[in-house]
Amino acid sequence: MRGLWITAAIVFVVDQATKWLVVQYLNLKEVGAIDVIPPILNLRMAWNEGINFGLFSDAGDARRWILIGVAVVIIAAVLYWVRRDRMQGLALISAGVLVGGALGNVIDRLIYGAVADFLNMSCCGIQNPYSFNLADIAVFAGAIGLILFAKPQQD
Template identity: 55%
Template sequence: MRAKALYLAAALSLLVDQATKIGVVFGLDLVTRLRLDVLPPLLRFRYGENRGINFGLFDGDGGASRWILIVVSLLICAAVYLWVRRSHADRTVMQVAAGLVIGGALGNVVDRIAYGYVLDFLNMSCCGIQNPFVFNVADIFIFAGAAGLILYEGRGKNPA
């Protein structure tokens, strides 16, 4: 039953990520408008094409880097899946956290395959601090899932 939590979390995070990208980038025509202030400075939509990893690191226009990042993402998904299924198959919170990581990563893989880059559109700033970076909902799921895996990894184990 707990394995269903992983699959459900992965599927929902993938679907929500893709729906928000389609809705904001294409539905609100951000791809042409490039910027839309929703609740400035807290929430702004800014069109971005990320050809690298987080914050544009390892940015490359070559097709090889695109496919390398796709393969690396898929390998990470497989590793997270195998680790959680083997070590934490009985822990729902770990299954959900792994599902968030996997679903978010797959959302970005879908983008790389479909567009050649990851669609980013969220920009958030607060309290006088100006954030120059854009990200997407998949990044939120990956971060939240990774945080969950780290925070809950040692919990629930019987002490030796």
């Protein structure tokens, strides 16, 4: 489990540091948009009050606490599953990536009332209207990693 906690801590710190750097230091919250490598990589400030792609963003303040609760339950379920099945190696790392990302977005909801999304990528003439953050990538990558690598340890 040590690998899970180290990975979760690294992902959490990197996520929060990038959010601070982009939102506060580069002042994206006021500037709104910064082109980095247009159109492939841009910074576009978006406060996501809902879930992916802004779903449930109009459900009021109760939604914030419900989404925090759902994230905490998911984190607890992943931790229970990993411990119960005595997962090792890449499964533990994947769980740590997922947990660190989920905690990063929970902290955003607690501090800002919404998740700070700022990465925007478009390509090949298709304009992507959505933004995301490193925690979103971590949750997705961690879930995929668990699907691929979660095998219980044999007794």
